[in-house]
Amino acid sequence: MNSYKDYVKWDRMPTTWCGGCSIGMVFKQLTFTLEQIQMPKERLVVVSGIGCSGRAAGYFDVDSVHTTHGRALPVAEGIKRANPELNVVVFSGDGDLTGIGGNHLIHTSRRDTDLTVICINNEIYGMTGGQMAPTTKRGAVTLTSAAGNAYYPLNLQGLLTSVPRHFYARSSAYRINHLQKCIKEGLGWKGFAFIDVISFCIENNGRRLGYKNGFEMLDKLKADFKINTDPSGPLAANELGIIQNENQKS
Amino acid sequence: MKRLIMGNEAVAMGALEAGMTFFAAYPITPASEIMHFLAKEEGRIVFMHAEDEIASMHMAIGGSLAGSRSMTSTSGPGMSLKQEGIGLAHMMGVPMVVINVMRVGPSTGMPTLPSQGDILQARYGSHGDYNPIVFYPASVSECYVYIQQAFNAAEESRTPVILLLDGFLAHLAETVDLRSIRVPRKKRTLPPLGKGTRHFTGLLSKDGIPQTKDTEYYRKWYAGYKKRVERVADKYAYDSYLPHPDSETLLIAYGITSRVIRPLRKEYSIYRPIRIFPVLEERIRDITSRYKRIIVVEMNDGQYRGELQKILRRDILGVSILGGTINLREVKAKINELL
Known part of the structure; x- marks a missing residue:
């Protein structure tokens, strides 16, 4: 029996992430999920x-690869195609995933x-200081959209559900x-599963937007998004849920 | 049995002979025949026609990490895009082979006339300091041999090894008896992903832990990496030397250019490096010391000549054949102008 703790490289703790960051929250949920499904570490x-x-x-206690900017997907694809036994x-x-990649x-x-x-979607380039991303909301002020973002954000749902099987x-x-x-359903899905995790960055985005701390940003996520357990069509902008299509015929 | 095959096919066949089981590429002339040939092997090998050159390079990295001998092939413009991944593969220690079939640049240039314009790109094209092993054959049978040696050197050095070809050699058809050529295969050196807790990263790291502020460690790491590559490169010190007893002039050429100038061996000594990087320093210093004049003949504006000048610290003459067409008469005339 693996505990969620077994998936973590404890000698690498503490992480590089700021206090109030959302990445660690998602990281933790992934380790919980790995425990629930008893994912074999060697796979x-x-x-x-x-x-x-x-x-x-680098914080997972399994073989891991930290690639160049934007290239996680082709490296991951190379790994999976070379050894289909591995869960990648x-x-x-x-x-990284939607801009440069x-x-x-x-x-x-x-x-x-x-x-x-698993896409940590915090709508900003956090590590480099807070420049607008392809996912940044229209009008948002960032280091590279000083007068407010002039562009619409990328419609990830539209892009990813444009393929027949998704x-x-x-x-x-x-x-x-x-x-x-x-995450659990994504791991069980035979094919390309994309989990768009709406997150936030307090230090390099939130403060500029007027938030005092990570908790306030977390609270905003609570207020802004509701779960749709059985979406009959595309998710509305404020909805969380799973859109999947087996499309066995194609 | 002899068969008529072209350079690109010999490379593909040699790769299969070397045990390559993962190939990813993006179409580009004059390298595409490698891809066409290997597409027919899909199922026996993993064959990926990627969305771009960057993806194919990184897929090959992933394939190698997961346990396959992997390869990608391209031409100059694509090589520029692969440089990002080449740096990553050097940093992470990934054995693989990158083929660059050179055509006239810069940019789209003169597709698909041959050139040797990517000599420095092959050596210095990625960012930061690194020390790649680069082979450049000069015949179809050599394509078959050195692609296999490239895989061996990649395994031993755990770096991406580059095989350079030019559009001429890639499309040159010659009769080759493949069965008479046997290149012993080196064992895999990188344990495949899975089962471990290793962390491969493009960051400077020690046992998988990033060391991004440690100058001392960087120096130690770089010295070790450089030595590792050089030690392996020493085992692959391929060249050919055709001395002429009465010649005071040594011609240096590599790849297709060395083929074209071969008839000049009746008048001059000719030296041809096959492992063009790391430069065969001692050997070249030794041979060149016997000659009054050295002339590098190459299909670029003096790229290898500059490298040799740097090492030998003496004046070296150059014959540059630019624009994708080469003939012996022009080379001869240019040599005569220099003498």
């Missing part, structure tokens, strides 16, 4: 890109490679039971 590989979330790979989890941020996201999902992607889940760092359910 698990965690891959990440660059950024605060990218550091997570990609743990990375929105800037955006092309890989389009095509790895199109190829429906059997990966579980698994797209949206959860949040606040709804931890829901997050665990999404």
